[in-house]
Amino acid sequence: MATEITMPKLSDTMEEGTILKWHVAEGDRIARGDIIAEVETDKAAMEMEAFEDGTVAAIKVAEGETVPVGTLIAILDVAAAKQEKKDKEEKQEKKDKEEKQETEKEEKEEKKGTARAPAAAKTPVKPEAAEEEPQPAAQGVAPASRKEEAMTGARPGGQTPPASPAARRLAREKNVDLARVRGSGPGGRILVADIEQAEAGAVKGPATASSAAAPTSGKSVKIRRIVARKMVEAWETIPHFYVTVAVDMTDVIRFRKDLKVSINDFIVAATIRSLQEHSWVNSHHLDGEAVEQARINIAMAVATDRGLYNPVLKDCAAFSLRDISRKSQSLAEKAHLGKLTPEEMQDGTFTISNMGMLGVESFSAIITPPQVAALAVGTARGELVVDEHGESTIAPILRLTLSADHRALDGADAAEFLATLKSYLEAPVVLIACGSAEEEA
Amino acid sequence: MAEITCREALNQALREEMERDSSIFILGEDVGLYEGSFKVTKGLLAKFGEKRVLDTPIAEAGIVGLACGAAMAGLRPIAELMTVNFAIVAMDQIFNHVAVASYMFGGQVRVPLTIRAPGGAGHQLGAQHSHSLEALFAHCPGLRVVVPSVPADAKGLLKSAIRSDDPVLFLEHEGLYGVKGEVPEGEHLVPLGRADIKRSGRDVTLVTLSRMVYVCLEAAEQLAKEGIDAEVVDLRGLNPLDMTTVLASLRKTRRAVTVEESWLSFGWGGEIVARIMEQGFDDLDAPVLRVGGADVPMPYNKHLEKSAIPDAARVAARVMELF
Numbered sequence: 108m109a110t111e112i113t114m115p116k117l118s119d120t121m122e123e124g125t126i127l128k129w130h131v132a133e134g135d136r137i138a139r140g141d142i143i144a145e146v147e148t149d150k151a152a153m154e155m156e157a158f159e160d161g162t163v164a165a166i167k168v169a170e171g172e173t174v175p176v177g178t179l180i181a182i183l184d185v186a187a188a189k190q191e192k193k194d195k196e197e198k199q200e201k202k203d204k205e206e207k208q209e210t211e212k213e214e215k216e217e218k219k220g221t222a223r224a225p226a227a228a229k230t231p232v233k234p235e236a237a238e239e240e241p242q243p244a245a246q247g248v249a250p251a252s253r254k255e256e257a258m259t260g261a262r263p264g265g266q267t268p269p270a271s272p273a274a275r276r277l278a279r280e281k282n283v284d285l286a287r288v289r290g291s292g293p294g295g296r297i298l299v300a301d302i303e304q305a306e307a308g309a310v311k312g313p314a315t316a317s318s319a320a321a322p323t324s325g326k327s328v329k330i331r332r333i334v335a336r337k338m339v340e341a342w343e344t345i346p347h348f349y350v351t352v353a354v355d356m357t358d359v360i361r362f363r364k365d366l367k368v369s370i371n372d373f374i375v376a377a378t379i380r381s382l383q384e385h386s387w388v389n390s391h392h393l394d395g396e397a398v399e400q401a402r403i404n405i406a407m408a409v410a411t412d413r414g415l416y417n418p419v420l421k422d423c424a425a426f427s428l429r430d431i432s433r434k435s436q437s438l439a440e441k442a443h444l445g446k447l448t449p450e451e452m453q454d455g456t457f458t459i460s461n462m463g464m465l466g467v468e469s470f471s472a473i474i475t476p477p478q479v480a481a482l483a484v485g486t487a488r489g490e491l492v493v494d495e496h497g498e499s500t501i502a503p504i505l506r507l508t509l510s511a512d513h514r515a516l517d518g519a520d521a522a523e524f525l526a527t528l529k530s531y532l533e534a535p536v537v538l539i540a541c542g543s544a545e546e547e548a
Numbered sequence: 549m550a551e552i553t554c555r556e557a558l559n560q561a562l563r564e565e566m567e568r569d570s571s572i573f574i575l576g577e578d579v580g581l582y583e584g585s586f587k588v589t590k591g592l593l594a595k596f597g598e599k600r601v602l603d604t605p606i607a608e609a610g611i612v613g614l615a616c617g618a619a620m621a622g623l624r625p626i627a628e629l630m631t632v633n634f635a636i637v638a639m640d641q642i643f644n645h646v647a648v649a650s651y652m653f654g655g656q657v658r659v660p661l662t663i664r665a666p667g668g669a670g671h672q673l674g675a676q677h678s679h680s681l682e683a684l685f686a687h688c689p690g691l692r693v694v695v696p697s698v699p700a701d702a703k704g705l706l707k708s709a710i711r712s713d714d715p716v717l718f719l720e721h722e723g724l725y726g727v728k729g730e731v732p733e734g735e736h737l738v739p740l741g742r743a744d745i746k747r748s749g750r751d752v753t754l755v756t757l758s759r760m761v762y763v764c765l766e767a768a769e770q771l772a773k774e775g776i777d778a779e780v781v782d783l784r785g786l787n788p789l790d791m792t793t794v795l796a797s798l799r800k801t802r803r804a805v806t807v808e809e810s811w812l813s814f815g816w817g818g819e820i821v822a823r824i825m826e827q828g829f830d831d832l833d834a835p836v837l838r839v840g841g842a843d844v845p846m847p848y849n850k851h852l853e854k855s856a857i858p859d860a861a862r863v864a865a866r867v868m869e870l871f
Contacts, residue, residue: 271833273802293869298833299802412865 110159112181114146114174117155121148125173126180135163143181161185270297277302334415341473345392346513349471350521354529356487356503362535368432371407371461374484374507375431376538377531379403379423382457385524389456390515391477397515406455406475407435409442410465416442417475419455428538459484469506479515480524483508505532549730557699557731558588558664558720561706562626564734566596569624572710575602575611576628576664585630586666586725608634612641612663619661619715620649626710631677632667632719635685646715647690658713662706668721668759668809669857675845678722678853680758680810685717686786686819692716692740694785697761699729701784704738712740721759741788745797749779752867753797755820756807757783764807766860771867778867786816794820795828802833803870809857812840834870839863 114124125147131137137157144155161183168180270278270285274297278285281302288305290297359373382389382403390397405420418438423431441447460472461484469485487503494500507528511521531538552560566572578585580593580603593601604611608629615625629635635642642663649659669678686693692714696702702720709716746761747768754764761782768778779797783790798804804824806817817838824836842856 271802272830273833276830292834293871296834 109164110161110183110185111179112143112157112183114168114176114178114180115155116176117146117148117153121176123173123175124148126168126170128170129166131163131166133163133166137161137163137183157183159183159185268297269294271299273299274302281306337475338473341476345474345476347471347474347510348513348518348521349508349510350518350525351469351506351508352525352529353490354505354507354532355492356505356532359532359535360487360503362539366428366539368428370463370487370505371459371484372428372432372435373532373535373538374461374482375405375407375420375423375435375459376426376428377528377535378457378459378482379405379426379431380531380538381524381527383424384527385520387520388480388511388516388524390479391456392479392512392515393477397479397512400456402456404454404456406452406458406478407438408458408460408472409439411443411445416447416452417455417458418442418447418451419453421454458482463487463505469508471508472510474510474512479512480521481510482528483510549732551728552699552731553726553728554696554699554702554720555586555588555725557703557729558706559590559592560731560733561703561710562589562592563595565707565710566592566600569710571622572624572626573600573602573618574626574628575604575615577604577606577611577630579603579628584628586720586722588664588720588725589628608638609641612638612646615661615663616641616646616649616659616715619659620657624660624662624710626662626664629663629665631673631722632665632681633676633679635663635665635681635717642685642691642715642717643688647688650714651690659715660713661715662709662712662718663716664706664718664720666720666722666725668723669841669846669853670723670759672848672850672853673722674848678846680719680721680808680841682717682719682757682786683808683810683814683816683819685719686789686816689787690715691787692785693719693787694740695719695721695757696784697721697724697746697758697782699727700731700736701738701744701782703731704736705740705784708737708740711737716740719758723759727762738784740785741790742784743790743793744782744784745779745793746782747778747780749777749801751777751801752779752803752805752870753794753801754778754780754805754807754863754867755783755794755817756780757785758809760807760809760858763858763860764863767807767863767867770860770864774864774868776867776871789819789823791820791823791827794824795831798824798828799831802831803867804832804836805839805863805867805870806836807839807858807863809841811843812838813843815840837866837869839866 117124127145127147129144131141131143137143138160139157141157142154143157146153146155163181164184165182166180167182168174168178174180268285268288268290270290271292275285277283277299278288278297283302283305285297288297288301291301292298356370359370363370363373386399387397389403390399402422403424405423406417407420409416409418418441420426420431420434420438426434438447438451441451455475455478457478458472458475458481460481462470463484463486465486467485468488470483472481472483474481485506485508487505489501490504491499492502492504507525509521509525562574566574574589574592579589580598580601583590583593589601611627611629615627618625629638646659646661646663649657667678668680671678682693682695685691692709692712694705694709694716696705706718709718747765749768752771754768756764761780764778764780768780771778779801781794781797794804806820808815808817810816815838817840821836821838824832839858839862841858844856847853847856
């Protein structure tokens with residue numbers, strides 16, 4: 108069995124890579140985790156690891172050659188390695204069994220005439236068989252491992268992916284190797300349908316590490332599907348980069364108590380103001396070009412029992428803090444009830460994803476196309492800070508991470524935007540004053 | 549076919565059976581003059597007289613004890629207990645006499661007794677009037693346990709229960725008396741111990757009974773929108789238990805969720821799961837999950853009561869965990 112090794116995507120912006128050096132030659136035996144090559148990307152030279160044990164069957168790209176991500180660079184023969192591993196394991200198992208039988212026999216002899224040894228009763232090899240028909244050790248192993256196979260569907264000693272009982276039975280009947288099947292159930296569990304598909308030849312190529320990549324969510328299948336499609340599109344088409352700032356939330360927390368609005372409302376308000384000042388961040392990247400959007404529509408990521416929704420706070424440039432609080436609360440409620448209309452989820456120009464309430468310190472969000480940036484909000488945690496007088500004090504520090512589309516924004520754009528955002532949040536009185544003035548007007 | 553309520557269907561069954569067999573008599577609190585707390589015995593006193601429709605004092609142990617003796621002596625009593633919770637007062641009679649008499653006398657006597665009792669939550673009647681105790685009776689061998697969900701089953705099953713020579717606990721849900729459905733007139737029998745598929749589907753089997761049948765049907769509609777086709781199996785009773793239908797459905801769908809209104813812990817859902825593990829393990833594509841009521845005494849407060857019992861959203865959410 109051969110596995111193809113392709114040019115990996117080693118960074119977000121990587122489109123092609125250069126093989127600087129091969130650490131292996133054709134015919135070499137390699138183990139998973141071995142460094143096989145040095146690859147130069149647009150950013151740096153990196154080492155490339157083997158994902159599987161095997162023998163290098165062919166090297167397809169010479170040193171110094173540059174090829175796009177995904178190009179076949181080498182072929183790995185994994186069958187021999189697998190067989191070898193299997194043989195080794197079987198040998199070990201056989202040895203274990205022999206030892207066990209030996210011990211059993213000794214125990215039996217010891218306790219002959221007394222009650223049956225409980226330890227012997229517990230061993231997988233039938234005590235009667237061992238007692239009445241002493242068999243050559245090699246034969247004694249076979250039925251035991253067959254039994255194990257029947258019980259677990261596992262190849263003896265082999266690491267099997269999770270599979271449902273029905274799938275295991277079908278795999279046994281149809282002689283399908285579970286290790287080669289991609290599971291579509293929760294946690295990557297292999298189901299009957301997966302075996303049927305595999306048997307029909309629909310699964311092509313080895314499904315290495317497939318179980319880990321399979322969907323694990325028990326949430327709405329439909330929502331998951333939409334989110335999956337959107338995220339793949341975003342991840343594959345947008346060259347992301349990330350900038351993080353730490354914000355002192357002392358004043359926001361103080362005001363928030365009096366005003367009965369949430370920390371998130373302050374963040375939304377500050378974001379709206381910052382977007383007005385750095386309108387380039389409020390762009391759409393379409394047809395190879397970024398275009399500033401006239402209106403500010405903030406998409407909020409709301410995690411519900413059914414899945415992830417992005418209701419949009421529309422045309423909110425003039426919203427007061429209270430408007431923001433009221434409207435975002437109503438949208439979030441609708442999201443939880445599953446009552447959002449398609450219109451309410453369209454036309455976002457900038458996304459805010461807040462995981463603060465989940466205790467996440469900081470993270471980075473994936474940009475929703477055609478937007479060019481997304482703000483990831485962590486939780487405010489007490490941290491030791493040194494003030495302007497050199498005195499140390501504890502302040503609630505919040506980490507904001509901007510994911511930016513490098514086609515539209517540069518590092519400096521992101522940094523300036525975050526600096527403005529930070530200044531608003533560290534002096535939130537401006538947000539309150541502006542809001543109430545407009546409310547009065 | 550006429551569309552009538554569960555209440556009327558039960559009344560029809562009682563009336564027809566009493567007409568057919570003169571050894572049948574009804575006894576219980578308020579079954580005569582008041583025509584039953586839930587009006588199931590309406591018109592029966594007037595038609596059959598007070599020798600066959602007996603108002604009794606508030607004394608459940610006495611009602612069941614008298615009925616047990618009468619049944620052993622050759623009559624066919626139908627005892628009504630005002631709610632299933634009050635059956636607990638008569639538990640010694642039920643577990644120690646009704647259930648075991650036939651066994652203890654080596655089959656020389658039979659106890660053809662039907663005990664009807666309403667139960668279930670949803671009407672703000674508090675913890676002492678609202679429980680679903682079918683699992684409690686199903687635990688005791690010797691008792692038949694029948695739990696209908698639709699009017700046609702209510703009539704057909706009650707007639708079969710009355711004709712059975714074994715003691716039958718016939719448990720009615722208070723929330724279903726007013727539910728209407730088509731019911732065949734006259735002789736309509738539903739055999740005990742046969743589950744019914746109330747909705748056919750191919751992706752997951754919901755095993756349920758009584759009012760939860762309706763909750764499961766609603767959940768199935770919600771799931772259909774997600775592309776999941778749920779089959780709803782109404783057990784219609786717990787003893788005899790129709791595992792044949794459950795296992796056949798499982799072979800088709802490969803996934804199952806049990807849905808019961810009563811307390812989840814040690815409930816009948818667990819029994820179904822255990823039997824599936826023993827008899828249908830190789831048919832599974834996912835672990836069998838359970839949905840049940842909260843392990844609390846049924847709250848009086850309307851909102852708390854509602855949240856203590858499963859609803860369609862909760863059933864649907866649990867099902868989604870399998871995909």
